[in-house]
Amino acid sequence: MDAISFVQEQVSKKKEFPKFRAGDTVVVDYIITEGEKSRIQQFRGDVIQIKGEGSTKTFTVRKISNSIGVERIFPMSSPSIDNVTIVKNGKVRRSRLFYLRDRVGKKARIKERRV
Amino acid sequence: MNGIIGKKVGMTSIFDDAGRNVACTVIEAGPCVVTQVKTDDTDQYNALQLAYGEKKEKSSSRQLVGHFKAAGVGPKTDVIEFRDMNLAKALGDTVTVDEVFVEGDLCAAVGTSKGKGFQGVVKRHNFKGVNDATHGQHNRQRAPGSIGAASYPARVFKGMRMAGRDGGGRVTVKNLRVLRVFPERNLILVKGAVPGPKGGTVILHK
Numbered sequence: 140m141d142a143i144s145f146v147q148e149q150v151s152k153k154k155e156f157p158k159f160r161a162g163d164t165v166v167v168d169y170i171i172t173e174g175e176k177s178r179i180q181q182f183r184g185d186v187i188q189i190k191g192e193g194s195t196k197t198f199t200v201r202k203i204s205n206s207i208g209v210e211r212i213f214p215m216s217s218p219s220i221d222n223v224t225i226v227k228n229g230k231v232r233r234s235r236l237f238y239l240r241d242r243v244g245k246k247a248r249i250k251e252r253r254v
Numbered sequence: 255m256n257g258i259i260g261k262k263v264g265m266t267s268i269f270d271d272a273g274r275n276v277a278c279t280v281i282e283a284g285p286c287v288v289t290q291v292k293t294d295d296t297d298q299y300n301a302l303q304l305a306y307g308e309k310k311e312k313s314s315s316r317q318l319v320g321h322f323k324a325a326g327v328g329p330k331t332d333v334i335e336f337r338d339m340n341l342a343k344a345l346g347d348t349v350t351v352d353e354v355f356v357e358g359d360l361c362a363a364v365g366t367s368k369g370k371g372f373q374g375v376v377k378r379h380n381f382k383g384v385n386d387a388t389h390g391q392h393n394r395q396r397a398p399g400s401i402g403a404a405s406y407p408a409r410v411f412k413g414m415r416m417a418g419r420d421g422g423g424r425v426t427v428k429n430l431r432v433l434r435v436f437p438e439r440n441l442i443l444v445k446g447a448v449p450g451p452k453g454g455t456v457i458l459h460k
Contacts, residue, residue, distance in 0.1 A: 142263045
């Protein structure tokens with residue numbers, strides 16, 4: 140094993156999420172710390188990109204909030220992610236769905252994939 | 255000054271205890287061989303000379319081969335002297351990274367920065383350039399501007415910052431926090447960036 144992945148394996152705390160792909164609709168439970176208190180906020184949207192390797196792997200979730208597109212990048216190994224649940228599997232033909240940014244309304248839908 | 259010689263492996267990022275994503279550099283440090291022990295009696299000061307990195311005997315001078323032979327090792331690529339190292343080491347002993355650094359230490363990293371070639375003043379000396387494409391400006395956006403007065407002094411002062419070769423020099427970055435030490439693989443993880451390319455020699459000292 141090369142040195143970088145060795146270090147990443149030693150340092151990062153493993154967390155198991157269900158395996159999702161680009162196009163899937165997910166709910167990310169994100170821990171938000173406000174002063175002393177911490178609470179969980181949910182972010183629901185489509186996964187439009189998964190990139191990186193090892194402990195620097197990230198995924199991008201896009202949702203439409205009050206008709207404004209909002210994208211959020213989550214590091215896979217972030218301790219702030221409590222859980223990820225898959226709501227819907229999407230049927231897409233590419234791994235990076237940036238074309239969704241130019242679409243609104245019905246055109247921005249992703250077909251469902253039967254599993 | 256305790257230190258060790260190593261090789262930059264690359265960068266990654268980890269999450270610290272506060273949950274912040276911290277950029278850090280992985281360095282393969284040591285094991286180094288003590289190739290000379292200098293003491294007050296012999297050299298009027300105390301120091302340990304450490305060597306790191308294998309190289310072929312045919313690409314080393316006879317003198318160096320003999321010097322390394324005295325320590326019982328083959329030729330090495332990097333030889334650095336660390337003054338007043340407080341490790342009791344004899345000639346031929348090895349120094350490992352966990353003997354020099356523990357987690358939480360502050361260290362300095364010395365390396366040769368990546369060469370940038372011939373660069374203009376904006377990149378090389380952080381000049382601002384003209385910042386204006388209009389108001390009569392034409393192809394002067396990254397120009398240095400005036401480099402001095404006219405008939406007096408009638409010359410350009412020495413040390414005037416101009417375009418030229420950039421990078422490729424010895425750079426020291428101080429106060430890098432040691433995040434983790436992995437003695438089983440001779441690896442050390444420091445917070446922040448370290449000068450030089452991957453595979454470049456890095457001197458770490460306190």
